[in-house]
Amino acid sequence: MNRLLPLLLLPLLSLASKRPDASPSSARQLTLRINGEAVKADTISSRFFLSEDRALRLNVVRADDPDGEGLTIIIDRFPIQAGTYSFQEILSGRNRDASYRFGKVAAYSKSCAQNTGTVVITGVDAARHWLRGTYRCQVCEAGRGGRRFVLEGEFQYPVEKE
Numbered sequence: 297m298n299r300l301l302p303l304l305l306l307p308l309l310s311l312a313s314k315r316p317d318a319s320p321s322s323a324r325q326l327t328l329r330i331n332g333e334a335v336k337a338d339t340i341s342s343r344f345f346l347s348e349d350r351a352l353r354l355n356v357v358r359a360d361d362p363d364g365e366g367l368t369i370i371i372d373r374f375p376i377q378a379g380t381y382s383f384q385e386i387l388s389g390r391n392r393d394a395s396y397r398f399g400k401v402a403a404y405s406k407s408c409a410q411n412t413g414t415v416v417i418t419g420v421d422a423a424r425h426w427l428r429g430t431y432r433c434q435v436c437e438a439g440r441g442g443r444r445f446v447l448e449g450e451f452q453y454p455v456e457k458e
Contacts, residue, residue, distance in 0.1 A: 323452065324339045324452070324453055324454070325339075325450065325451060325452040325453070326339050326342055326356065326449065326450075326451045326452075326453055327449040327450050327451070328356055328358065328367070328447065328448075328449045329447070329448050329449055330445055330446070330447055331445060331446055332446070335358055335359075335360075336358070336359035336360070337356055337357065337358065337359060337449070338357045338358060338359040338362045338366075340362070341357040341362040341363075341366075342355055342356050342357045342366070342453075343355045343456060344427065344451075344453050344454065344455045344456065345455070345456050345457070345458035346374065346376075346455050346456070346457060346458060347457075347458040348457075348458075349372075350372070350373060350374050350375070350376070351370060351371070351372045351373070351374065351458075352370070352371045352372075352374035352415075352455075353368065353369070353370050353371075353458065354367075354368070354369040354371075354415070354431065354451075355367070355368050356368075356369075356431075356447075356449065356451075358398060361398060361399070364397060364398055364399075365395075365396075365397035365398075366396070366397070366398065367394065367395075367396045367433075367435075367447050368394065368395050368396075369392075369393075369394045369413070369415060369431060369433060370392065370393055370394075371392050371415060372392065376420060376422060377417070377420055378417045378418055378419065378420055378429075379416075379417055380414055380415075380416045380417075381414065381415045381416075381417070382413070382414045383405060383411045383412060383413035383414065383433065392413070393405045393406055393411065393413075394413055394433040394435055394447070395435065396435045396445060396447060401437065401443075402437065402438075403435035403436055403437045403438075403442070403443070403444075403445055404435055404436065404438065405433055405434060405435050405436075407435070407436040407437065407438045407442065408434050408435065408436040408444065410434075412433070412434050413431075413432060413433030413434060414431070414432055414433075415429060415430070415431045416429045416430045416431075417429040418430070419452075424454075425454055425455045425456070426452065426453065426454055426455065427451070427452075427453060427455055428451065428452040428453075429450070429451060430448070430449065430450050430451070431447075431448060431449055431451070432446070432447070432448040433446070433447055433448070434446050434447075435447065
């Protein structure tokens with residue numbers, strides 16, 4: 297009988313090894329590069345929010361500063377569809393800009409001579425509240441001689457109601 301016991305447990309072991317499908321459509325993926333250098337993003341502290349008036353806010357937090365502000369990108373009038381959303385000057389009537397804070401560094405897209413930046417949405421799953429795409433923006437420290445940062449990355453991330 298003792299020799300048969302392991303055979304009886306085999307079906308139970310095969311059931312225990314099966315886990316819910318962790319398909320790419322349900323995995324949080326988020327990357328961040330600053331001036332081309334990879335910086336680990338905190339996928340737990342980072343958040344994407346959609347407000348009642350359809351303003352999309354991407355907040356990408358660095359893993360080495362989970363309580364910090366990190367990168368924030370705002371796109372107002374987001375139609376919840378795939379497309380390219382370019383930053384525009386404030387006179388356009390649209391609020392599409394970016395800010396970055398890390399330690400004592402505070403930089404804004406509006407501080408740069410040109411307010412360049414884009415968010416490209418390549419996939420929308422409205423039923424599951426997920427977005428997939430890329431972002432790229434330039435932010436500058438205010439004042440003479442302020443540093444310029446190019447922040448970019450890819451994401452597949454859930455969107456929360458704000």
